[in-house]
Amino acid sequence: MKxxxxxxxxxxxxxxxxxxxxxxxxxxxxNAHPRLYWGGWGYSAADAWLIxxxxxxxxxxxxxxxxxxxxxxxxLMAWPFALGLLFMWAxxxxxxxxxxxLVTTRDEWRWSAVRADIVKHLRLDFHHEGSKFNFLQKxxxxxxxxxxxxxxxxxxxxxxxxxxxxLSWLIDLLGGRQSVRSLHFLFAWAIFxxxxxxxxxxxxxxxxxxxxxxxxxxxxxx
Amino acid sequence: MQRxxxxxxxxxxxxxxxxxxxxSSAGQSLFRxxxxxxxxxxxxxxxxxxxxxxxxxxxxxxFRGNGSQTVDTPEYAAAQAAGFADxxxxxxxxxxxxxxxxxxxxxxxxxxxxxxxHDCVEGWSAIGEWTGPQLSSILEGAQLLPEARFxxxxxxxxxxxxxxxxxIDLDDAFHPQTIIAHALNGxxxxxxxGAPLRLRVERxxxxxxxxxxxxxxxxxxxxxxxxxxxGYWEDRAGYHWYAGI
Numbered sequence: 175m176k177x178x179x180x181x182x183x184x185x186x187x188x189x190x191x192x193x194x195x196x197x198x199x200x201x202x203x204x205n206a207h208p209r210l211y212w213g214g215w216g217y218s219a220a221d222a223w224l225i226x227x228x229x230x231x232x233x234x235x236x237x238x239x240x241x242x243x244x245x246x247x248x249x250l251m252a253w254p255f256a257l258g259l260l261f262m263w264a265x266x267x268x269x270x271x272x273x274x275x276l277v278t279t280r281d282e283w284r285w286s287a288v289r290a291d292i293v294k295h296l297r298l299d300f301h302h303e304g305s306k307f308n309f310l311q312k313x314x315x316x317x318x319x320x321x322x323x324x325x326x327x328x329x330x331x332x333x334x335x336x337x338x339x340x341l342s343w344l345i346d347l348l349g350g351r352q353s354v355r356s357l358h359f360l361f362a363w364a365i366f367x368x369x370x371x372x373x374x375x376x377x378x379x380x381x382x383x384x385x386x387x388x389x390x391x392x393x394x395x396x
Numbered sequence: 397m398q399r400x401x402x403x404x405x406x407x408x409x410x411x412x413x414x415x416x417x418x419x420s421s422a423g424q425s426l427f428r429x430x431x432x433x434x435x436x437x438x439x440x441x442x443x444x445x446x447x448x449x450x451x452x453x454x455x456x457x458x459f460r461g462n463g464s465q466t467v468d469t470p471e472y473a474a475a476q477a478a479g480f481a482d483x484x485x486x487x488x489x490x491x492x493x494x495x496x497x498x499x500x501x502x503x504x505x506x507x508x509x510x511x512x513x514h515d516c517v518e519g520w521s522a523i524g525e526w527t528g529p530q531l532s533s534i535l536e537g538a539q540l541l542p543e544a545r546f547x548x549x550x551x552x553x554x555x556x557x558x559x560x561x562x563x564i565d566l567d568d569a570f571h572p573q574t575i576i577a578h579a580l581n582g583x584x585x586x587x588x589x590g591a592p593l594r595l596r597v598e599r600x601x602x603x604x605x606x607x608x609x610x611x612x613x614x615x616x617x618x619x620x621x622x623x624x625x626x627g628y629w630e631d632r633a634g635y636h637w638y639a640g641i
Contacts, residue, residue, distance in 0.1 A: 194410075195414070198407075203519070206517075206518040206519060207516070207518040207519030207520055209519075209520075211520075211521075214450070214454060214456075214513060214521065214523055215456040215513065215520075215521045215522050215523045216520060216521060217456070217458070217460045217516075217520035217521065217522055218458075218460075218520075232404050232407045232408060232411065233407065235411065235414050236411065236414065236415055236418065237408075237411040237415065240633070240634075241517065241518065241633075241635075242629070242633045242634040242635045242636075243418065243634065245517075245635070245636065245641075246418065246427040246634070246636075247414070247418070249427075249430050249431065249434060249636070249641050250426060250427055250430040252430075253430055253433060333515070334434075334438070334640065334641050335447070335515050335598070335599055335600055335601055335639075335640055336434070336435070336438035336439075336442065336599050336600070336638075336640020336641060337438055337441070337442065337640075338447040338448060338513075338598070338599060339442045339443075339445030339446055339447055339599065340441050340442045340445060342447065342448035345448070346448075351513060351515065351521050352521055355519060
């Protein structure tokens with residue numbers, strides 16, 4: 175059996191492309207109105223709970239300020255991003271990747287076990303027995319796959335005025351349109367944080383093998 | 397510093413590739429296709445549903461103006477001084493009965509008052525109460541010819557030397573919450589918000605809501621109208637024609 179299923183590998187790289195383009199075009203969109211608000215409305219600096227810095231061109235798509243150009247990319251990549259996520263969830267449930275590798279057990283939530291896992295991570299010791307992922311990995315992947323990525327799709331639809339007739343209940347539930355926009359930005363930065371940690375941990379744990387395995391599938395240790 | 401240089405270098409390569417795609421005709425047609433998919437998906441899921449209407453207590457303390465905040469002509473100044481008594485809204489194009497409506501004519505049509513949220517493409521929102529006749533009742537009075545597929549809105553304001561204009565399809569034109577507003581929060585429309593008349597097309601972003609309306613034109617195609625892309629920002633900056641996204 176391969177270490178990573180074909181569906182996982184295909185989605186992983188497609189999702190990387192989508193997330194990078196969505197994030198970089200999102201920073202250009204952020205520059206158009208770099209203020210975040212809570213509630214149904216908000217339009218001035220006095221209403222804002224956070225005023226973001228201006229992101230330089232090399233961090234954004236396109237490389238110069240263009241709200242229209244950034245929206246073209248953002249709106250285009252939303253499709254493979256959302257459909258890819260749907261595909262990955264279907265595949266994970268069908269091939270049992272979710273049940274086998276991502277579902278945590280009650281034992282793993284015990285504070286002593288969590289603490290031991292954190293200490294091991296801080297020592298850069300990534301060896302673990304039994305399941306494929308350790309607790310912190312399961313938690314991170316579960317949070318990304320179950321909350322942050324779907325959260326981006328849902329909040330993205332929520333700030334789309336064409337979806338207002340069917341999603342106004344959801345927008346109310348999340349505290350209003352500007353709250354939904356704030357959440358969209360917060361989730362994006364949470365995914366960015368995961369991305370940085372994920373790449374850092376790969377670099378610390380046999381990066382060439384990890385990279386090769388995520389392309390070819392590798393061989394299962396068990 | 398070196399690592400940062402590497403990241404910036406990789407970003408530059410990636411940005412170069414992205415701009416190549418964006419500038420290519422295949423890239424452009426992909427962008428247009430995704431805009432159509434969004435429109436199709438939203439219409440499929442939403443049908444003719446209404447956007448949320450708010451309570452009076454939820455109206456924002458101020459309704460910001462954006463884009464043109466006035467019309468910089470002596471004619472407009474004179475019209476404003478006269479309380480827009482002679483302002484006309486011409487209904488032309490592919491209609492059986494072209495109309496020329498005064499503000500009084502519009503106020504005498506059945507009125508719709510709705511408290512809705514305005515979402516600017518840049519990201520801010522404001523909530524206000526709008527009053528005016530439904531666009532559908534004006535179009536029913538003029539009687540569209542079967543060839544009519546789009547409604548074009550002509551405006552008095554200019555930005556950067558070009559006339560502002562916008563267009564929507566018949567799905568949005570006949571939506572119950574699409575109105576020609578003459579009042580905001582119970583008062584005649586302020587100049588910054590488009591006095592004396594503006595479009596409210598609630599399922600789309602702010603740049604669709606044309607201000608300082610002078611005309612409504614029914615057309616079969618947007619080709620040949622101004623820049624051909626269906627609106628001022630669409631022509632000038634490449635904004636999506638469908639602004640429901």
